[in-house]
Amino acid sequence: MSVDLRPAGHQAPAPAPVPAGRAWRRRLARLDLKTAPYVFISPFYLVFLIFGGFPLVYTLWVSLHDWGLASGTRDWVGLENYRYLLGDADFWHAVVNTLGIFVVSTVPQLMLALLAANALNRRMRMPTLFRIGMVAPLVTSTAAVAIVFTQLFDRDWGMVNWALGLVGGGHIDWQASRGWSWLAIATMVDWRWTGYNALIYLAAMQAIPRDLYEAAAIDGASRIRQFWQITVPMLRPTIIFTVIISTIGGLQLFTEPVLFGVGTTNRMDGGSLHQFQTITMYMFDNAFGHDRYGYGATVAWALFLLIIVFSLVNFLAVRRTGGTA
Amino acid sequence: MRATMRRGLSTAMAAVLVGVLAAACGGDGDGSGSGPVELTVDVFGEFGYDQLYKQYEASHPNVKIRQRKVSTLDDYKPRLQQWIATNSGAGDVVGLEEGILPTYMQQKGKFLNLFDYGGRSLQQNFLPWKWQMGVSPDGEQLVGLGTDIGPLGMCYRKDLFKKAGLPTAREEVSKLWPTWDDFLSTGQRYQEKQPRTRWLDGPTAVLRATVLQNAGAGPGYSFFDKDDKLVFDTNPAVRTAFDTALKFERSGLTSDMSIFTPPWQTALKRDTFATVPCPSWMLGGIEEFSGDYGKGKWDVATVPGGGGYWGGSWLAVPKQTKHPKEAAELATFLSGPQGQTGAFKDKNTFPSSPQAAQDPAVAGHKSAYFSDAPTGKIFGEMAAQVKPVHLGPKNEDVRQAVENVLIAVGQGKVKPDEAWTKAVEAARKSAR
Numbered sequence: 069m070s071v072d073l074r075p076a077g078h079q080a081p082a083p084a085p086v087p088a089g090r091a092w093r094r095r096l097a098r099l100d101l102k103t104a105p106y107v108f109i110s111p112f113y114l115v116f117l118i119f120g121g122f123p124l125v126y127t128l129w130v131s132l133h134d135w136g137l138a139s140g141t142r143d144w145v146g147l148e149n150y151r152y153l154l155g156d157a158d159f160w161h162a163v164v165n166t167l168g169i170f171v172v173s174t175v176p177q178l179m180l181a182l183l184a185a186n187a188l189n190r191r192m193r194m195p196t197l198f199r200i201g202m203v204a205p206l207v208t209s210t211a212a213v214a215i216v217f218t219q220l221f222d223r224d225w226g227m228v229n230w231a232l233g234l235v236g237g238g239h240i241d242w243q244a245s246r247g248w249s250w251l252a253i254a255t256m257v258d259w260r261w262t263g264y265n266a267l268i269y270l271a272a273m274q275a276i277p278r279d280l281y282e283a284a285a286i287d288g289a290s291r292i293r294q295f296w297q298i299t300v301p302m303l304r305p306t307i308i309f310t311v312i313i314s315t316i317g318g319l320q321l322f323t324e325p326v327l328f329g330v331g332t333t334n335r336m337d338g339g340s341l342h343q344f345q346t347i348t349m350y351m352f353d354n355a356f357g358h359d360r361y362g363y364g365a366t367v368a369w370a371l372f373l374l375i376i377v378f379s380l381v382n383f384l385a386v387r388r389t390g391g392t393a
Numbered sequence: 394m395r396a397t398m399r400r401g402l403s404t405a406m407a408a409v410l411v412g413v414l415a416a417a418c419g420g421d422g423d424g425s426g427s428g429p430v431e432l433t434v435d436v437f438g439e440f441g442y443d444q445l446y447k448q449y450e451a452s453h454p455n456v457k458i459r460q461r462k463v464s465t466l467d468d469y470k471p472r473l474q475q476w477i478a479t480n481s482g483a484g485d486v487v488g489l490e491e492g493i494l495p496t497y498m499q500q501k502g503k504f505l506n507l508f509d510y511g512g513r514s515l516q517q518n519f520l521p522w523k524w525q526m527g528v529s530p531d532g533e534q535l536v537g538l539g540t541d542i543g544p545l546g547m548c549y550r551k552d553l554f555k556k557a558g559l560p561t562a563r564e565e566v567s568k569l570w571p572t573w574d575d576f577l578s579t580g581q582r583y584q585e586k587q588p589r590t591r592w593l594d595g596p597t598a599v600l601r602a603t604v605l606q607n608a609g610a611g612p613g614y615s616f617f618d619k620d621d622k623l624v625f626d627t628n629p630a631v632r633t634a635f636d637t638a639l640k641f642e643r644s645g646l647t648s649d650m651s652i653f654t655p656p657w658q659t660a661l662k663r664d665t666f667a668t669v670p671c672p673s674w675m676l677g678g679i680e681e682f683s684g685d686y687g688k689g690k691w692d693v694a695t696v697p698g699g700g701g702y703w704g705g706s707w708l709a710v711p712k713q714t715k716h717p718k719e720a721a722e723l724a725t726f727l728s729g730p731q732g733q734t735g736a737f738k739d740k741n742t743f744p745s746s747p748q749a750a751q752d753p754a755v756a757g758h759k760s761a762y763f764s765d766a767p768t769g770k771i772f773g774e775m776a777a778q779v780k781p782v783h784l785g786p787k788n789e790d791v792r793q794a795v796e797n798v799l800i801a802v803g804q805g806k807v808k809p810d811e812a813w814t815k816a817v818e819a820a821r822k823s824a825r
Contacts, residue, residue, distance in 0.1 A: 137478040138470075138493065139786060140500030158822065218655070225659055244804040333597065333651040333800075334793045335467060340649075340801040356471040358790050358823065359496060 124372070127365045135362035137355075149366035159367065161342055162350040163374070165250070169325070169346065170318035173254035178310060180262050182303075185269035186295060199270065202263035213256055214327035221252045221328070243331055249344040256324045261317070265310050272306040273299060304386075311382050319375050322348040347371050430719050431457045434727075435484035437469035438462075439677060440540065440706075441740030445732055449723065456719060465653070466490055476711070477503050483711040485720035486727070489537050490706050491526070492789035497709070498529060498536060499786055505710040507535040510721035518730055522781030523745040527707050537707025538728035541742035543672030544775035545602055545701040546693045548679060551764065553667040553690075557586035563766060567694040573603060573637045576697040580646045583667060591666045592646040594657060596638045596799040598670035601792070602701040603634035609700070609780030616792070616820065617785025625791065625820040632813075635795070639812055642802040649803040651796070658682040670696055672703040673743035673772045680762045693766040700778030705745065743772050750776065787824045794819035 131150070134143045153159055188198055205213070220227045221242040229239055242252045276299065284294050300307075325344045329335050336353035338345030345353075351371065355364025434442070446458045461484060463469040470493060476483035477497070489497060497504065506512075512535040516524050519539045527537035547570075551561040559579070560566055570576035580592035593599065607630035608615040615631055618624045625631055641647050648666050650657040652675070660666065661683040669679065671693070679691060708724040710717065726732050733744035734752045741760075744750050750773050758769035785791075798816045801807040807815055 137474040138496045138500075140478075140503070222656060222659070224656070224665070225663075241804060244801075244806060331651060331654045331656045333796050337793070337797060340797040340804060341806055356474060358787075359474075360825070 127368050130362055131365035131369050133362040135365075136359040137361045138359045145362070149363050150370075152363070153366050153370055158342065158345075159347075159350060159370070162345050162347045165246075165338070165342070165344055166319055166321060166346045168246075169250045169253050169257075169321060169344070170315070172250050173257040174311075174314045174318055176254075177258045177262050178265060178307070178314065180258070181265035181310070182269055182300075182307075184262065184266040185273055186299065188266065188270050189273045199267065202266050204263070205260050206264050208260075210260065210323045211327060213260055214324045217252070217256045217259070217324075218328050218330060243329065243339055244343070246339075246341075246343040249328065249339060253321075253324050253328055253344055256328070257318075257321070261314070265314075268306060268310055269303060272303050276302045308383060308386050311386050312379050315379050315382050316375055319371065319378060320348055321346045322352075325349060347374070429455045429457050430716050431459060432486065432716060432720055432723055433484035434458060434460045434486045434488075434723070435469075435473070436460065436462050436488040437466045437490070438464065439674075439740040439742070440488060441736035441738075441742050442727060442732075444739055445727060445735045448735070449726055456723070458723070466492075476713075480713050483713055485714040485716060486708055486710055486724045488540070488706050489709050491704060491784065492792075494526065494537060494707055495784050495786040495788065501529050501534050501536050503712055504534075504536050505712055505714075505717055505721060506533075507538060507710065507721055507724070508533075510718065511725070512538070512721075515725065515729075518728075518746050518748065520745050520747060520776065520779075522779065523705070525781065537709040538724055539745040540706045540708055540728050540733065541674065541704075541736065542745045542776060542779075543674050543702050543704035544743060544772040544779065545598075545670060545672050545696040545703060546768070546771050546775065547696045548669045548671040548675070548691055548693050548763070550664075550667045550687075550690050551692050553587060553590060553664060554583075557583045557667075559583060561692070563692050563694045563764075566692070570697040573599070573697045577640055577644070577646070580641070580668075581644060584646060587667070590664050591648045592668060593641060593648070594652065594660070594666045594669050595647050595650040596642055596803070597651055597796050598703065599641055600634060600638040600796060600799065601703050602670060602696060603637045603698065604631060605701045605703075605782050606698045607631070607634045608782045613781070614783040616788055616824070617783070619783050621785045623785075623787075623791075623821065623824040625795075625824070626817045635813065635816060638799055639802065639809060642799050642812075643809045645803070647803055649800045651800075653678060662686045673741065673768065674704060676760060676763060676768065677741055688762065689764065691762065692764045693760065693768055693771055695771065696775070700775055700780065702776065702779050741768075743776065745776075785824075790823040791820045794823040 132144065132146060134141060134145045134148075136142075184202065188195065188202070192198065221229075223229070223239075223241045223243065226242070228242075232238065232240065240248050242248050280298050280302075281294055284298060289297070325338050325346050326335050326349060328344065329338045332339060334353070334357065336345070336349045336357050338349055347367065348371065351364050351367040353364075354360040354367060434446075436442070440462075442460065446460065450456060450458060463472065469488075473483065473487060473493070476487075477500070480503070515538065518524075519527075520542070523539040523542060527539055528535055547567075549566060554561050554566070559582070560569065569579050583592050584590075604615045608628070611630040612628065613619075614624070615628065615634075616623065616625050618628075642649075648660060650660060650666075652669075661679060663686075669675065671679065676693070679687070683691065708728050710720045710724055714720045727736075728746075730744070730746045730748035730752070733742075733746045733749040734754055736742045737744055737749065737755050737758070741758075744752075744755060749755055750769075756769045756773055758767075759765045760768040795816045798807060798812055798819055801815075802809055802812050
């Protein structure tokens, strides 16, 4: 394929008498020039349309029905599902759970990641080993992590309660209490994701010019002050990125709480009183557990909107607290 | 850093694209055609069919059987739903558990009418109530053929009973608890002597058994009336059953566990609880999870309050099958007296066929793991006493919700006085 790289403008005023073959080739070349970039980027959009766009619209369509997969009902109900959702205490309970677990897990997670990245950024022996070590939890399967942690947090025979017993602490029923269950789930999430965020921070830290630190050191700034006044402000775009990624991940939390709730009759309930039922669990439970496919789709759309709203809120909040610059 | 990220992203995109294309190209061949007929059977848990498949293949040389087994019903349910809803993917014969059978009864059009495949002559193969539940309410369509049932017994730990000064021989133990109140007071006596263990594993089985016993003796329906309207709060049978189960939670006699969950499995390897109400299929579970630790420690007595059953399945043929005749024939074979006896021999699933129940291999069966308890006889007598109870399509949803309330009482998260109100509310929401 030969590409005519001349700017289109040069040949714009086409002379009238041109042999037919050349005109055809010229038109083809122009078409190539104009459309080729779009063809090259189209795979992403095609894949997105098939696997992202279509389900999105189809879910909206489903959510406007009283639709049951097992019972075979399929009646148009308009916005009735959305009306019910607004007054559905169980849904809002799940929203509070999700946000609660998100806050309990993400805040310490990003703080720890930042500190870990700062430590890894110093001169040390075998830096690669330590850096790879940070992401080791990430390559283990979520299910394996959740199963192991759920055993650690077992009410009767768990290691955490055993350790608490050694130091004279109380015996905690991790699954029964709302606060404790959130903490246990947040631990799993953090174990898995702290290292990932630390590596992202580390990569960004290494791009910060050394001379800034040198200048600060000459001015007598301590290490802590350098961290807060140089490292953190310079990392702001990266922090925004991790916060948004964590928001999206946090609002879609599913595997950890499901496996944490293995002791419940219905795993999607998240505890006897839905102490740790997240939005995605509520969605799945409705759509596939209780034969309310339409309502499950409604919850899915509500989740989609919530993620957009919270990503925006977090974005603005982080940008605001970033201070100057 | 930005540029690096973008490049990484495009590489990832390319990788995804390649993956998609590769997946699109790799179609899979279909076994149908002029050659042998391949039948797929979808089941969950243990149906005990492995030997029967071989037997059937030997007598039907043109049939090859492939079984797809999912270990739990929870994982099986969503898959089956998708297959049935999309009219593709389901096996030629599918297992339907008692909790999901009423749901699929609502779209019986998706399944073959087995009356058209010689089903009418099979009625005498089944206990009347088991047969009746497989037939559509209007009596026009035979949707499912019964397989196993789960008559209830009471499994107990002889060694723990001995330590608590209770009798250990199964006849004497059965005499301790003709009613659930007796079972409760025995439990209180037990826990005074053995305060570090609990009497029961959880409230599930007590609720299940008492609901069925009260409903069977009373109106013949439990959470839903025969028009599938929720009558949870007005059916006296449900209230009596709930209050009975609540007494156990209020007195702290259970470990608040649900059967077959990992905590329950772990507990069976230790001295956590002394009794487990067990439908016949539970014996296999206890044997598996209690293992060497519980060997010789378990025995089976009768359950308080009269007859009761829990669980059991049916076999149905989805209309999407390419081989309706062969599939119906296979389902008939597997659910026939001979098939049910074979399944019992393999995995101890108790037959719903009276002929199979009288087969010496079943009736005379003794369970070695459970101190040679005559389980064939115990469960056979129980099965004969069962009175059928109508279950609505959302029966399981309500059951789980109510069970959660009972467990929350045991966990101290719901006050016993508020439990009934909570349960009514939970039932109403889950029946929606």
